Amino acid sequence: MSATSAPSASTPDAGPLPVQPRGRPRSAAAGTAVIESVLRLLEEGVTVSELSMERIAREAGVGKATVYRRWAGKEALMLDVLRSMDERNPELPGTSVRDDLVALLDFLRRRGLAKRSSAVMRTVVAEVQARPRVWKEYHETVVSARREAFLAVLRRGMASGEIRGDADPELLIDLFVGPMLARVVLHEWKELPEGLAERIVDTVLQGVRPVP
Structure with a gap:
């Protein structure tokens, strides 16, 4: 500084x-x-x-x-x-829990692409990440709002029976978001192709749908 x-x-x-x-x-x-x-x-x-x-x-x-x-x-x-440089959470289609989860996750994919293509964004993110107190405040405002959007969709899915009622919504967020963040943050050489959000959501949903 x-x-x-x-x-x-x-x-x-x-x-x-x-x-x-x-x-x-x-x-x-x-x-x-x-x-x-x-x-x-x-x-x-x-x-x-x-x-x-x-x-x-x-x-x-x-x-x-x-x-x-x-x-x-x-x-x-x-x-x-x-x-x-941030964007508001996307408008959700509301057609199903699956479609809303895809919309939220694809938003993160596009943000990852924007970061990769913008030298300015990479510079600012690196600067803020290097200051733990500032990075914590960013998480408590911007990032927490995104997490709340995921929580609302997941709780709706649990209430409607699209997701098992005994699932841990906080853990589910990590299961949905983790693979995308791994590519964006940890493995920046990996591609972020269209359809990745759908593949992640469908894979996780297979394991958390109620068993007939």
């Missing part, structure tokens, strides 16, 4: 990243300009370590105080940069 980061943003056990006040109504536009400036600089080849809050403010055309009012330091800013 840059030496200009606030001390609280670099202390491992300092607790959750501070929530910054929104400020005047125009601060939303200023915040967008700051995040877009960070993304543009990264696209131009500037490394995260080379980014200072002063340079970011200058590139965004805002005062340094405006940046610090919204983010306590570069860690908090990079977390919002990562969030800005």
Whole structure:
């Protein structure tokens, strides 16, 4: 992190990243300009370590105080940069539990492809992963929302009889998501072809459907 980061943003056990006040109504536009400036600089080849809050403010055309009012330091800013590149959970077809699970899992597949094709995304993800407290906060917000979407579908399947009622929904999430994440994170040389989500979902569902 840059030496200009606030001390609280670099202390491992300092607790959750501070929530910054929104400020005047125009601060939303200023915040967008700051995040877009960070993304543009990264696209131009500037490394995260080379980014200072002063340079970011200058590139965004805002005062340094405006940046610090919204983010306590570069860690908090990079977390919002990562969030800005994320997408909401997909709309679910609702035709069956199987189709909804495929939609959620295929969303992760496409996110994996986007990460592989985007040098900027890889840079930001690596930067945030290197800071456990920031990565934990990302999981508690963005990733937990995805997990809740899976839980809702699985519980619906258990209630409708499409999935065994004695199954552990938390374990089922790992069974569905694990193979996709293994390819995205651990085995990046492996392909993420269309139809992979369907194959994973159908394979797991064979083992968790109620026995007649």
